[in-house]
Amino acid sequence: MIEFQQIDELQQWVQQEAAAGRSRILVPTMGGLHQGHLSLMDIAKKRAGEEGEVVVSLFVNPTQFGPGEDLAAYPKTLDQDRQGCEESGVDVLFVPEAGVMYAKDASLKVTEVKLSSGLCGRTRPVHFDGVCTIVSKLFNLIQPQAAVFGEKDFQQLAIIRRLVRDLNYPIEIIGGPIVREDDGLAMSTRNLNLSSDHRQEAVVLRQALLEAGKMLGDGERNAEHIQAHVEKRLMESPSAIPNYVEVVHPDTLQVLDEVTDALLVAVAVFFGSTRLIDNLCWREEK
Numbered sequence: 001m002i003e004f005q006q007i008d009e010l011q012q013w014v015q016q017e018a019a020a021g022r023s024r025i026l027v028p029t030m031g032g033l034h035q036g037h038l039s040l041m042d043i044a045k046k047r048a049g050e051e052g053e054v055v056v057s058l059f060v061n062p063t064q065f066g067p068g069e070d071l072a073a074y075p076k077t078l079d080q081d082r083q084g085c086e087e088s089g090v091d092v093l094f095v096p097e098a099g100v101m102y103a104k105d106a107s108l109k110v111t112e113v114k115l116s117s118g119l120c121g122r123t124r125p126v127h128f129d130g131v132c133t134i135v136s137k138l139f140n141l142i143q144p145q146a147a148v149f150g151e152k153d154f155q156q157l158a159i160i161r162r163l164v165r166d167l168n169y170p171i172e173i174i175g176g177p178i179v180r181e182d183d184g185l186a187m188s189t190r191n192l193n194l195s196s197d198h199r200q201e202a203v204v205l206r207q208a209l210l211e212a213g214k215m216l217g218d219g220e221r222n223a224e225h226i227q228a229h230v231e232k233r234l235m236e237s238p239s240a241i242p243n244y245v246e247v248v249h250p251d252t253l254q255v256l257d258e259v260t261d262a263l264l265v266a267v268a269v270f271f272g273s274t275r276l277i278d279n280l281c282w283r284e285e286k
Contacts, residue, residue, distance in 0.1 A: 001086050003093040007101075007141060010094055014143055023052035026144035028135060031058040032075035032189035033084045036179035040148045041088040043176050047146050053091040055142050062098055063109070064130025070273075075189055094142070101137060109133045110167075112159050115253050119155045119246055119266055120277065131156055132163055139169055146172040152186050154264060154279045158253055178278075180206065186278045198271035201237045205267055208233035209280040212265045216282050223247040223256040226265065234269060243268035243275060250281050260284070 004010040017024060025044040029037050044054045058081055065071035078095070085093055109129050115121075116128035139147070149157045161173050179187045184206035185199075194202060208230045215226055227247045234240050247256050250264040262283040269276055 001082075001090055001093060003082075003095060005095050005097070005100070007096070010092075010141055013092065014141070017053060018143065021051075023048060023145040024142055025052055025054050026138060026142050026147040027054065027056045027090075028138055028147065028149070029056060029058055029081075030060045030074065030189070031081050032077055032192075033058075033081045034179075034187045034189065036150060036152065036176075036187035038084055038088050039179050040150060040176040041085065041090055043174060044146075044148045045089050047148070047172075047174065052145075054089065055092040055094060055144065056085050056090045057094040057096075057138055057142075059094070059096055059098075059101065059134070061101075061130055061134040063102070063133055064127050066124055066126045069124070070190075070193075073193065075192055094138075101134070110136045110163070112162060115155065115159045115162055118248070118253060118255070119244060120153075120268060121155070123243060128156070128159055132159065135160060135163065136167070139171060144171055146174055148174045148176055150178065151175045151281070152178045152188070152279070153277060154250065154266060154281065155253060158250070184210075186276070188276060190274050190276060193274040194271055198239055198274065201239050202269075202271055202276060204234055204237040204240060205269060205276060205278040209265055209267070209278060213280055213282065216259070216263075221259040223259055223263065226259075226263075230265060230267065234267070239271050241270040243270060250283075 025048045027040050027044050048054050060074050110132040111129050112132055121128050149160055151157060157175050164171050164173055183203045185203050211233060212226050212230050227245055231245045234242050246266050248254055248264050249256055250262050256263055265280040267278055
C-alpha cells in the first residue's frame with residue numbers, strides 16, 4: 001500500500017496510472033474506520049477488478065463542521081485505520097493535513113441548494129457545502145472512474161449523485177448498504193462517544209424503522225401515520241431527543257403526504273451530545 005500526504009505526489013501517481021490505463025476507485029472517509037467503512041472498500045475492490053486501484057482518503061474535513069459541532073472530538077485513529085486499509089487490500093492511502101487541502105485564503109466552495117435544504121441540512125447549514133467542496137477536490141485530484149459512499153448518510157449520497165450529474169463528472173457513484181452491529185445499531189464512528197446507557201438505548205432507532213417497514217408491508221401508505229409512529233417509538237427511549245423524523249421520497253428528498261412508489265424514513269436523534277442518523281429506504285416491488 002502506498003501512502004501520500006502531499007497533493008503533488010498524489011497527482012504524479014494519478015498521471016502515471018492514467019497513462020497506464022488503470023482505473024481508480026475512490027472511497028472518501030474521515031478516518032475512525034469501522035466495519036462499515038471496510039465494507040465500502042470491499043465494494044471498491046470488486047469494482048476495480050484485477051487491474052484497477054482502490055484509493056482511500058483519510059481526512060477529517062473541517063469545512064463540514066459548524067460552530068459547536070464535534071470537530072475537535074472526532075476520533076483520530078490513524079495507525080488503526082492504516083492497518084484496516086492494508087488488510088482490506090487498499091492500494092493507495094491519501095492522508096493530507098488541512099493546510100494541504102485548503103489554502104489559508106481559500107475563497108471558493110461548492111454549494112448544492114435543493115437536496116441539502118432539509119433533513120440534516122436544516123440544522124447543519126454549512127455541512128453539505130463542506131462535503132460538496134471536499135468531494136469535488138478529491139474528484140479533481142484522483143480522477144476516479146467510480147466512488148463508493150455509504151447509504152447510512154442517504155442525504156449525502158443523494159447530494160453526491162446530484163453533484164456528479166450537475167457538474168458532469170464522468171464518475172459512477174456506488175452506494176454501499178448500511179452495516180449494523182449485532183443488535184441492529186448502524187455502525188458509526190460516533191457510536192464510540194455513547195455512554196453505556198445511551199448505547200443500549202440507541203437500538204431504538206433500528207427498532208422504530210423496522211416497525212415503519214412492517215407498517216408498509218401491511219399496506220400503510222399515509223406518510224404522516226408512519227412518521228407519527230416512528231416519533232412515538234423513539235420517544236419511548238428515556239434519553240432520545242429527536243433532531244428530525246422525516247418521510248421523504250428517496251430520489252428528490254421532498255416530504256411525502258402519500259406513499260406511492262418509494263419512500264425514505266430518515267431519522268436523526270441525540271443521545272446526550274452524540275447525534276446518530278439512520279434510515280429505511282423502501283421501494284414498491286414491480
